Structures are given as C-alpha cells and as structure tokens.
Amino acid sequence: MPIFGIDISHHQGSFDVERAAREGIDFFIFKATEGSNFTDSRFGENTAKARRTGKPFAAYHYQRAGVSAAAQVAHIRKVVPRTVPVIPDVEANSGGVPLTRDLVARLRAAGYSVPLLYLPRWYWQQIGSPSLAGLPPLWSSRYPDNNVGDIRDEYADVPAHYWNGYGGLRVAVLQFTSSARVAGRSPIDGNAYRGTLAQLRALFRSSGGAPSIPQQEDTMPVKLNVGTHAQSFQIPEGADKLAINCPHGELKVKALLFVGDRYPDGKEEDGLPKFDFRGNPTPDGGKTIHRLRPWRVEIPKGATSGALYYEYPKPDDRYEYYGSLDFVY
Structure with missing residues (x-):
C-alpha cells in the first residue's frame, strides 16, 4: 500500500491541513506561484500549518509560456523559502520542454530542491511527446473516475499501468483522483507515493543529486x-x-x-x-x-x-x- 498526499491551493480556501495529517495524509503539495507575478494567497498559511504537522511538503509553480525562466524564478525566490522544494507544474499554456529545462536549471542554481516535475501524459503528447531525459521524475496525473470518496478507496480503482513512465522518466508520484474526501472536504486532489515516508522525505530533499537543504534527522525515530x-x-x-x-x-x-x-x-x-x-x-x-x-x-x-x-x-x-x-x- 502506498502513502497518500494531497495538493491544494487558494481554491480550497482555508484548509485544515492538521486534520488531514491526523487522518493519515502523509505529504502535502501547495500552489505557491504562477508565471512572474501571481502568488497563491493561501501558500503562507498552508505551509505554516504543514510545518506544525511534521509531515513533508513542497510548493508547486505553474509554468507560463511567454514568460522567461529567469523572470519566473525571480518571482519564486520572493515567495518560496529555499528550504521548501519546488515542483514545476507544466500543462495548459505552459509552453514547451526547453522552457522547463531552463526553469529547472535556474531553480537548482538558486539553491532549490526540484524533486518532481508535474507534466501530465496528455500534455506531453499534445506538445509532441518530447524526450524528458535529465529532468526530475514525474508527478503524473490520471483518474479512473470522478466519484467522490475516501482517498484510500479511490486508489483501489487505479490500474497498475497508470504508473507507467513516459518521455524517458519514471512516475514517482501519481495524482490519481481530483475527487477525494479529506478533512471533511471534497473534492480534493489525491496523490500516491509507492514507498516509505522516509524515502519520500529523501526524494523531496533531492535535486538530481545531493540534498539542497540542511540535513536533518527524520521525525519518526x-x-x-x-x-x-x-x-x-x-x-x-x-x-x-x-x-x-x-x-x-x-x-x-x-x-x-x-x-x-x-x-x-x-x-x-x-x-x-x-x-x-x-x-x-x-x-x-x-x-x-x-x-x-x-x-x-x-x-x-x-x-x-x-x-x-x-x-x-x-x-x-x-x-x-x-x-x-x-x-x-
């Protein structure tokens, strides 16, 4: 059985992250920024709550076409502390993979961990199925249905082939539903990681090599x-x-x-x-x-x-x- 996480943004309003952790949600991904000027109004609140849970969390940045990687990273640096991993979100209106490569390289140069890349299979196919070699492992998305239910029950319907990689990358995290019920709220995006919590912590600290944040002891002694x-x-x-x-x-x-x-x-x-x-x-x-x-x-x-x-x-x-x-x- 994998461990489960959720991703949320200002669209969910004030979300009870601590209740979600008590219910067994083991990791969180929060929207932080978009392009070169949008900041998610709930990012600071969400990360503060996540810190109190002791669970691993990351930020995601929605990549925008027509905006240079330099300008987007400059905006990220104003909002996201360097101790928080950043995941590029590449989908509709995000442009192509060259922009993503530039964005990832600049984030790493700025000292951020870039552990994952959200680039759904449908968008990868839409832009011509390019090679993704050298980029972080995939945070992919594919849903068997849109029925609202407990996150664990929803995962039971996921076929094994949803974990198949593409573009030369493996799928490390799978967003398998947009209809989970978590902390008394629905619909919520649900994610799965097929590994241990310690392995996920190590992944979030990685950036294609050594950790980019100070080493620390695991919180599950x-x-x-x-x-x-x-x-x-x-x-x-x-x-x-x-x-x-x-x-x-x-x-x-x-x-x-x-x-x-x-x-x-x-x-x-x-x-x-x-x-x-x-x-x-x-x-x-x-x-x-x-x-x-x-x-x-x-x-x-x-x-x-x-x-x-x-x-x-x-x-x-x-x-x-x-x-x-x-x-x-």
Missing part, C-alpha cells in the same frame, strides 16, 4: 525503552547516519551491528550474510550517551538493517522516559 534491550531496526533508503539520543539520564550502548544483502562481504559458517559487529564491544566496554548529546554513527554503504544492544536505567520516577534512534539524511 525508533523508540528505545528503559531497561536492558536488543532493538533491531531497518535502515530507510537515503539515510547515511543514525543518531542515538537520550533525553534524560544516561544510555549505554553495549553493541551496534549492521548487516545487508551485500554487506559486509562474505558469509558466516551457516551460509547467512556476514554481520558487521561494529562497536561490539563498543569503546571501553560501552559507549555512554549523555543527556541531549546524541551519538551519530555513519551507516556503512550496503547495510540495510541492524541491531542495537543497550542499557537505559530509569532516571527517576517523575516521568515515562525513553531514548530514540533517528536516521539522518
């Missing part, structure tokens, strides 16, 4: 309960470090290991993948993590999972305490 435990974990795609945190007292790491399908090289005697017992035992018989001083460890290339052996004595009886293991991108 692995909980570390008090006591003596062995905690396994899966490593999300795109994570390059893990951070072990202790908000109160001291947490002592006894062992930390990594493993993967092709990491490390070789096999154990029983034929299973060889484990990397990194830090087993950890320096001086254990790595002590003090209050609010996380231990950051690089994730070996090829590792896909791991395990943490630790002791976390309960600091006192005032609260329910727990540490956390976060992934850094």
Whole structure:
C-alpha cells in the first residue's frame, strides 16, 4: 500500500491541513506561484500549518509560456523559502520542454530542491511527446473516475499501468483522483507515493543529486525503552547516519551491528550474510550517551538493517522516559 498526499491551493480556501495529517495524509503539495507575478494567497498559511504537522511538503509553480525562466524564478525566490522544494507544474499554456529545462536549471542554481516535475501524459503528447531525459521524475496525473470518496478507496480503482513512465522518466508520484474526501472536504486532489515516508522525505530533499537543504534527522525515530534491550531496526533508503539520543539520564550502548544483502562481504559458517559487529564491544566496554548529546554513527554503504544492544536505567520516577534512534539524511 502506498502513502497518500494531497495538493491544494487558494481554491480550497482555508484548509485544515492538521486534520488531514491526523487522518493519515502523509505529504502535502501547495500552489505557491504562477508565471512572474501571481502568488497563491493561501501558500503562507498552508505551509505554516504543514510545518506544525511534521509531515513533508513542497510548493508547486505553474509554468507560463511567454514568460522567461529567469523572470519566473525571480518571482519564486520572493515567495518560496529555499528550504521548501519546488515542483514545476507544466500543462495548459505552459509552453514547451526547453522552457522547463531552463526553469529547472535556474531553480537548482538558486539553491532549490526540484524533486518532481508535474507534466501530465496528455500534455506531453499534445506538445509532441518530447524526450524528458535529465529532468526530475514525474508527478503524473490520471483518474479512473470522478466519484467522490475516501482517498484510500479511490486508489483501489487505479490500474497498475497508470504508473507507467513516459518521455524517458519514471512516475514517482501519481495524482490519481481530483475527487477525494479529506478533512471533511471534497473534492480534493489525491496523490500516491509507492514507498516509505522516509524515502519520500529523501526524494523531496533531492535535486538530481545531493540534498539542497540542511540535513536533518527524520521525525519518526525508533523508540528505545528503559531497561536492558536488543532493538533491531531497518535502515530507510537515503539515510547515511543514525543518531542515538537520550533525553534524560544516561544510555549505554553495549553493541551496534549492521548487516545487508551485500554487506559486509562474505558469509558466516551457516551460509547467512556476514554481520558487521561494529562497536561490539563498543569503546571501553560501552559507549555512554549523555543527556541531549546524541551519538551519530555513519551507516556503512550496503547495510540495510541492524541491531542495537543497550542499557537505559530509569532516571527517576517523575516521568515515562525513553531514548530514540533517528536516521539522518
């Protein structure tokens, strides 16, 4: 099952983004700008609400024909903070792909992440089915019907071939309905991403290569309960470090290991993948993590999972305490 998101603009008025997040919507895309002079009146409000949810979000810019890429990017820079990814929206009256390439290049040069390109198949065919090679992956759109319903029920009607790419690009996000019911409102554009929330965060931070915004820890940590435990974990795609945190007292790491399908090289005697017992035992018989001083460890290339052996004595009886293991991108 994919994760679901919505895209909205001023046309939806004041939208309850926080309620949508509580209902299970995992990402948001908001209209920000159009051409060289239009600014969506709800963009600031929508992004402020999205920040409070902790869910990933992006802005989209409606590309306009007859307006230079330089002028359009200059307008975007006045409205959209550079920490917010920008997605070009290329459809009716947007002009051709050369303008899009110029727009994407200028956005990247200005420091923006450009993780996706909204260019529906019908418009791509209308402009002659050109090559899209080198552009960001597609945010495509195609609807099986126009019936209003729950976003998950609507996705159940989507055929697999709606995910087929075109122009040399894959479809990363699919807008599969314009009739979803979300946060008590309809019709709303519904989108799907076939991956994890961590993978979507990594995508939104990407721009054809390295992240273009400061690296930060994922907001869905692995909980570390008090006591003596062995905690396994899966490593999300795109994570390059893990951070072990202790908000109160001291947490002592006894062992930390990594493993993967092709990491490390070789096999154990029983034929299973060889484990990397990194830090087993950890320096001086254990790595002590003090209050609010996380231990950051690089994730070996090829590792896909791991395990943490630790002791976390309960600091006192005032609260329910727990540490956390976060992934850094």
